[in-house]
Amino acid sequence: MGGVPGSGLAKGLAVTFGTMTRRSHTRQYPDVAPDLPPRSRGVIALLEENCTVCMLCARECPDWCIYIDSHKEEVHVPGAARPRQRNVLDRFAIDYSLCMYCGICVEVCPFDALFWSPEFEYAEYDIRDLLHEKERLGQWMATVPPPPAHDPNGEPAKEEAAAAAAAGAEGAAA
Amino acid sequence: MPVWLDILIRVVAVLVAFLLLPLVVGQAEHKVMAHMQGRLGPMYAGAFHGWAQLIADGIKFVQKEDMTPRGADRPVFQLAPAVALLPYLLVLLVIPLGPGGLVGQHLDIGLFLVLAVISVPIVGVLMAAWSSANKFSLLGGIRGAAQLLGYELPLVLAAASVAMAAGTLSLPGIVEAWQPWWLLWQLPALFVFFVAGVAEIRRPPLDTPIADTELVFGYKTEYTGLRFAFLMLAEYAGIVVIAALTTVLFLGGWKGPFGLDVQLGWFWTLAKIAAVSFVIIWIRVAYPRLRVDQLQRLCWLVLVPVALGQLVLTAAVRLVM
Numbered sequence: 001m002g003g004v005p006g007s008g009l010a011k012g013l014a015v016t017f018g019t020m021t022r023r024s025h026t027r028q029y030p031d032v033a034p035d036l037p038p039r040s041r042g043v044i045a046l047l048e049e050n051c052t053v054c055m056l057c058a059r060e061c062p063d064w065c066i067y068i069d070s071h072k073e074e075v076h077v078p079g080a081a082r083p084r085q086r087n088v089l090d091r092f093a094i095d096y097s098l099c100m101y102c103g104i105c106v107e108v109c110p111f112d113a114l115f116w117s118p119e120f121e122y123a124e125y126d127i128r129d130l131l132h133e134k135e136r137l138g139q140w141m142a143t144v145p146p147p148p149a150h151d152p153n154g155e156p157a158k159e160e161a162a163a164a165a166a167a168g169a170e171g172a173a174a
Numbered sequence: 175m176p177v178w179l180d181i182l183i184r185v186v187a188v189l190v191a192f193l194l195l196p197l198v199v200g201q202a203e204h205k206v207m208a209h210m211q212g213r214l215g216p217m218y219a220g221a222f223h224g225w226a227q228l229i230a231d232g233i234k235f236v237q238k239e240d241m242t243p244r245g246a247d248r249p250v251f252q253l254a255p256a257v258a259l260l261p262y263l264l265v266l267l268v269i270p271l272g273p274g275g276l277v278g279q280h281l282d283i284g285l286f287l288v289l290a291v292i293s294v295p296i297v298g299v300l301m302a303a304w305s306s307a308n309k310f311s312l313l314g315g316i317r318g319a320a321q322l323l324g325y326e327l328p329l330v331l332a333a334a335s336v337a338m339a340a341g342t343l344s345l346p347g348i349v350e351a352w353q354p355w356w357l358l359w360q361l362p363a364l365f366v367f368f369v370a371g372v373a374e375i376r377r378p379p380l381d382t383p384i385a386d387t388e389l390v391f392g393y394k395t396e397y398t399g400l401r402f403a404f405l406m407l408a409e410y411a412g413i414v415v416i417a418a419l420t421t422v423l424f425l426g427g428w429k430g431p432f433g434l435d436v437q438l439g440w441f442w443t444l445a446k447i448a449a450v451s452f453v454i455i456w457i458r459v460a461y462p463r464l465r466v467d468q469l470q471r472l473c474w475l476v477l478v479p480v481a482l483g484q485l486v487l488t489a490a491v492r493l494v495m
Contacts, residue, residue, distance in 0.1 A: 012460040016210040026214040 045140035057105035196410035258298030272439030314392025318383030349427035375412030
C-alpha cells in the first residue's frame with residue numbers, strides 16, 4: 001500500500017472495470033466443444049490385436065480396475081517339432097468408476113496395446129455402465145490422435161537409426 | 175381526466191416501476207458482476223443472454239415450499255418480508271421522474287416522508303431476525319439494528335444539507351433548485367448519503383447483517399420460497415430507491431446536460447438511476463465486506479463528522495449568497 005490514501009480503493013474499482021471491458025474466459029461447453037490441450041487424458045483405448053495378455057497393466061494398476069481373462073491356444077506351425085502355445089484374450093475391461101487416470105497402464109504396456117484418447121463424454125446414469133469391456137475400449141481407438149511429431153532437435157528414433165544402419169550395410173554390401 | 179383515473183394511472187405506473195426496475199437492476203447485477211469477474215453470467219433462460227433469468231428464479235421461488243420453523247413466532251415471521259419490502263413502494267410514490275408533475279404523488283414534505291419511511295425496513299429486519307428463533311438470524315438482526323440505526327444519522331444529515339441548500343423539503347422542488355455547481359458544493363454530502371444509503375439497504379461491502387460467509391444468511395436464513403423472494407426483492411428495490419434518491423437529491427434528477435428537460439426529463443432521471451445502481455453493483459464486486467467494528471468506525475468517525483461539516487458549509491454558503 002502507501003501512496004495516496006484511497007489509491008487502493010480506486011485501484012480495486014479500476015481492476016474490476018477493466019475486467020468487465022475485456023472478453024470473459026467462460027467456455028460454453030455443451031454448446032461449444034472445448035479446446036483440449038494435446039495429450040489430454042480422456043479415456044483409455046485398447047488395440048486388441050497388440051495385447052499379449054502379459055498382465056503388466058493389470059498388475060501395475062494402483063486401484064486394480066483392469067480385468068483380464070485369457071486362455072491358451074495351441075498353434076501348429078508346419079515344420080515345427082511341437083505345437084506352440086499362444087495367449088488369447090477373452091476379456092479386457094477397465095472400470096472407469098475406479099480408474100484414477102494415472103496412465104500407468106498405458107506407460108507399462110510393452111506392445112502398444114493401450115492409448116490415451118481425449119474423449120471424455122462417457123458419463124453414465126448407472127455406475128455399472130462405466131465398466132467398459134474390450135469391444136467398447138476398442139471403439140475408442142478411432143479417437144486416438146496420431147502421435148506427436150518427433151522433436152527435430154532430438155536424437156532419431158531407435159527404429160529409424162536401426163533401419164538407416166541396415167540400409168547403409170546393404171548399400172556397402174552391394 | 176377524472177380524478178380517480180388520474181390516481182389509478184399514477185398508482186399503476188408506480189407499481190409497474192416497483193416491480194420492473196428491481197428486476198432490471200437484478201439482471202444487470204448478474205451480468206455486470208459476471209463480466210467483472212471474467213464470467214458470462216446467465217446465458218440460457220430466455221434464449222438471449224439469459225434475459226429471463228430472474229423470471230425463471232421467480233417461478234422457482236413460487237414453486238418452493240413456504241416453510242415456517244416450528245420455534246418461530248409465526249405471525250411476525252410471516253409479516254416481516256412485507257414490512258421490509260413495502261416501504262420502498264411508498265418511497266417510489268414521491269420520487270419525481272420528470273418536470274411538470276411527472277411524479278406519483280407530489281408532496282411538499284416529500285423528503286421528510288422518504289427519510290421517515292426508509293427507516294421502516296429496519297423494523298422488518300428486526301422482526302425477521304427475532305422471530306426466526308435462529309441464532310444466526312438473531313446475530314444478523316442485532317448487527318442490522320446497530321448498523322441501520324447508526325447509518326440513519328449521516329443519511330439524514332446529508333439529506334438535510336441538500337434540503338437546506340434548496341430551501342425546500344419537496345423532492346421536485348429540490349430538483350428545480352439544483353444547479354450543476356452543487357455537484358462540487360454538495361460533494362461530501364453526496365459521498366455520505368451514498369455510503370449511508372448502501373449501508374441502509376444492507377448491500378456489500380456493508381452487508382454485515384447478512385454476511386453469508388459468517389452468519390449463513392443473517393436474518394434471511396430461515397426464509398424459503400416466496401417470502402425469501404420478497405426479502406431479495408426488497409434488497410433490489412432498495413438499490414432502486416437509494417439510486418433514485420441520490421439522483422434526485424444530488425445529481426439533479428431530470429436535468430440533462432443539454433436542455434430538452436421537459437421532453438427528456440424522464441430519460442435523464444432513469445439514466446442517472448441506472449448509473450448510480452451500476453456503481454452500487456460495482457462496489458459490491460470491488461470491495462470486501464467491512465468488519466462490524468470497521469463499519470461503526472466508518473459511520474461515527476468519518477460519515478457523521480463529514481456530514482456535520484457539510485451542514486456548516488451549506489449554511490455558510492447560504493448565508494453569504
